[in-house]
Amino acid sequence: MARDLRMLFGANDRSVAAEEAFTNREAQWQAVVAALTDHLQRVANPSFDVEDLASPRHNVLVAHGVGGIGKSTFSRKTEASLTHPGGRPEQWAAPGWPIERLLPVRIDLARSSGVDFERVVLSIRLAVAALGRPMPAFDLALRRHWERNHPGEPLEEYLRRGGMFSRFSNAVNLPGQLQSSLADVAQALAMPGTIGGAVGQLTTALVGALRERRQTVRALAGCSRLADILEAEPDLETLSFATHLLAWDLAQLPAVQRATLVVLFDSFEEVGDRTHRDFERLLQRIVWLMPNAFFVITGRDRLQWAEDGLQGQLDWTGPAAWPGLAGHVPGARTRGGPAVRQILVGDFSPEDCDDHLARRLAHNGQPLIGPDLRRAITERSHGLPLYLDLAVMRFLEIRRSGRVPQPDDFGDFPALISRTLSDLTSDERHVLRSVSLLDAFSVPLATKVAGLTRDAAALRLTERPFIREDLTGLWPFHLHQVVRSAIRNADDQTDDRWSEQDWHRAALRAQAALGEEWAHGPRRDRAVLIGVLRQGLRLARDFNLAELGWLAEAAFSYVSDSVWEPLAPPTHGHDSAVLSTPADALVETLSALARRQREHRARTVERLTAVIDSGLLPAELQEMPVYYRAKALRDIGRIQDSRLDYQQVADGGGRLAQAARRGLAQAARLAGDFPTTLAAAQILGWEGRHQRVLGDLYWIQGEPQRAAEAYLAGRLEAEQHAKAGEAAHSQALRALALAFVDPGQADDELDLAEQLLAGLDLRASTINAAIASLIRDAGSPAIDDRARTVRTELDVAGLTSMTSTLEVAVAFHQAVLDDHQGLNATIARLREQSSDGAYAYYTDIAHFMAGLPLPTGHTPPRWLDGEHTTRTRWRALVTARRDLLRTAR
Incomplete structure (x- = not known):
């Protein structure tokens, strides 16, 4: 293995072995x-x-x-x-x-x-000299070129002092091979002696003989283009065409002497x-x-x-x-x-990176860079060997200072910038810095962000190897991560480096270009919305852009579909826990809404409360954290607090006012005021998801078939408005309602719900589907174990409001089996869960299903059709399931 002199001279310690590590x-x-x-x-x-x-x-x-x-x-x-x-x-x-x-x-x-072109050709001819054979056709052209362009300078003297030719062991043989070629031609033409300075005379005679097709030069006559090249002006153009003669000479060698x-x-x-x-x-x-x-x-x-x-x-x-x-x-x-x-x-792969770092520097036969530090450097290198080399040099530099290198010592290297920019034009460098602000880009987007009027520089840049292409991506191009990080974060000392103001102006251009991409680009779908939001939010936050602009409209579009893709952009030296700008507040709001699918709802309340209390959001966006805090408060059982937030949003008359009115209608349902809920649903319309409100109301009345029809209407409305999240949510509820009535149809509806939920991060809807499967299988074994699993998931998610629905499903199963002991335990849990007055009617439903009288002093809800009718409906659902199971046996 060769010694790595650059590394060797980077340390005073002679015990450090520096080897060239080839990975x-x-x-x-x-x-x-x-x-x-x-x-x-x-x-x-x-x-x-x-x-x-x-x-x-x-x-x-x-x-x-x-x-x-x-x-x-x-x-x-x-x-x-x-x-x-x-x-x-x-x-x-x-x-x-x-x-x-x-x-x-x-x-x-x-x-x-x-190197120049003449040296390139000479290097190739010197390599061929190893065969020990003249190349007569090419050697004539080369000698003629040399005599014309290097008068008075012997080729052998030029080769002796030309440093790059010293590595050719056969360099001394080339002049002799050229002379041998000339002598052979002179002999064939019956010309006297050694030609030497009479190359011009010799080539003139040879061209004449070739034109006249004399037998004396039949060995060269097979090269059909030799005469034309020898007659041409002996300049670099001719020398380049003369390489064809060398190819011909090689092809004439006997097979046993031929080499490639x-x-x-x-x-x-x-x-x-x-x-x-x-x-x-x-x-x-x-x-x-x-x-x-x-x-x-x-x-x-x-x-x-x-x-x-x-x-x-x-x-x-x-x-x-x-x-x-x-x-x-x-x-x-x-x-x-x-x-x-x-x-x-x-x-490099991570394994190759580690191997490279382990072998570059050694002490007593052991890697000088420890495994933990190698792992940190590997992660930050993203596999770029240049980064590894620069990291090794920094390791030696820190070690010389007497300090032990730490992972934090290895960040971005300015040398990466100069190496990346070295062969780019000024416009290409400008585009490169501009697109370093973006996670991904297209050629038109790059041109806009750079503020140029033509795509040429962006097109050229996309052909560079540090630009990666993903044809399946929303925008097909992205920068190599290490190169991007260096351009964004390293100390740029190049002559055309950007000032802080240059970067700020570029961020404004990028922000505007992303907004235009969403509003007027070739696609205006959910994928584009998420793509521009992720990049736009980070730009607004990192560069403290005062105006949110199109981000406000995009944020409302994001929440309107209830899909909740993760949005929190990566930080660049930014403390995400500190809210100091409107962009910070909006990032935190949308992040909290997305994360609530994986966090306890109490944590969602905390995060949204911090945003509300900061007062950083503009007035048009302030209702968003208030509304979604109301939903989270309802989920964790704080019904009165939830109602207050809903009322505030509804009174504000903003974009979420109708959704807040739905929340108030649902609050009335939770309190058992069903007529008020029904009246409110009539005026909610699509924006207030009126069909879902009706569905939630009807199945509680013991009319699951009617509820399923409302959920179906709600799903169709959602599909007409291209709201995938709402469609999936309505479908899961439709499956839940039909599970009480027709397990076979519920099975088909659950399949559809699973298809609609695929790829969506909707925790509550997914749990609704799980509860629907329990109701569908009521009366079958193993229900209790599955119910415990769902109960645990609800506890982890903080979805207290859904626990009562799960208990109703369990009560239905127990009523079908006539399991009075289990039913009594379930009723006790329902009574405990509704101690604050919310969902108290679920206790009534459990009694109805089992045919049990209500306890003395119990305050009933305001049933739409009265208690007797509702009791009869629920009891009929239980007896119908018993009959179905009996028939199946």
């Missing part, structure tokens, strides 16, 4: 092996023609990924693995072909390497930008004109060669020319299609 890239290596295997099979096919310039090319594999992901390491390891067996990492499986017949050459295209050239271009993003493609065009020409060579290209970005829009900028473009580059799905092969030759060098 498994097995999937990418397998892609190289598969692509190279496919290439070798194509070249070995008798129909393969190295001079065919029209057929699609399959001789390139692209590995792309964000800066610092490990592409260069992967490129170096691949070169070593193709050079000699001992260079292959132990994790990589051996290929199925002998590497001895490969000629690998890795060329770093980074600006720091000082493998060229690895690294740091491909530095050959230019997407406007100036001169260098890229020359390199692409090499790839196309050398179809018998295989190319592995690593860089930050996908290659665009398969895009038709680049016609004119590059010589060969489009999916027909480069079928393997047309897709960018990670992996080695698409089902039923061509090999996919664009692979993503992705993030």
